[in-house]
Amino acid sequence: VPAIQQKRTVAFLNQFVVHTVQFLNRFSTVCEEKLAELSLRIQQIETTLNILDAKLSSIPGLDDVTFEVSPISVPSVANDSHSETSLEQSQQNSLPDRGLQESEVTAENILTVAKDPRYARYLKMVQV
DSSP: OOOHHHHHHHHHHHHHHHHHHHHHHHHHHHHHHHHHHHHHHHHHHHHHHHHHHHHHHHHHTGOEEEEEEEOOOOOSOOOOHHHHHHHHHHHHHOOOTTTHHHHHHHHHHEEEEOHHHHHHHHHOOOOO
16 A cells, blocks of 8 residues: 555645635625625614604604403313303303493503503614
């Protein structure tokens, strides 16, 4: 078996290192371009949000706008017969108190725009 040629091994290692460095340089360039595009897009979105915020804040009386929230019913996964009987019992127990509860429910269901869950995400962005 002949000896390993050092010059040939060094040439292979050199070629590997050069190709790897070229690949990493191309990869970093592409990543940098994509990050620059994303940064530009984020700045555009931020500018748009600031404009929308300014438009919303210029509307007088927007904080006083209210709407009624309808209660959301969550279907139960447990036994249907058990849940039906408990539901019937709770309805029978609540019949005398219905007059008091209706006034409380209407007070609880009225929300301002600032407390609206649909706008919470946008208001949170504005606060940041």
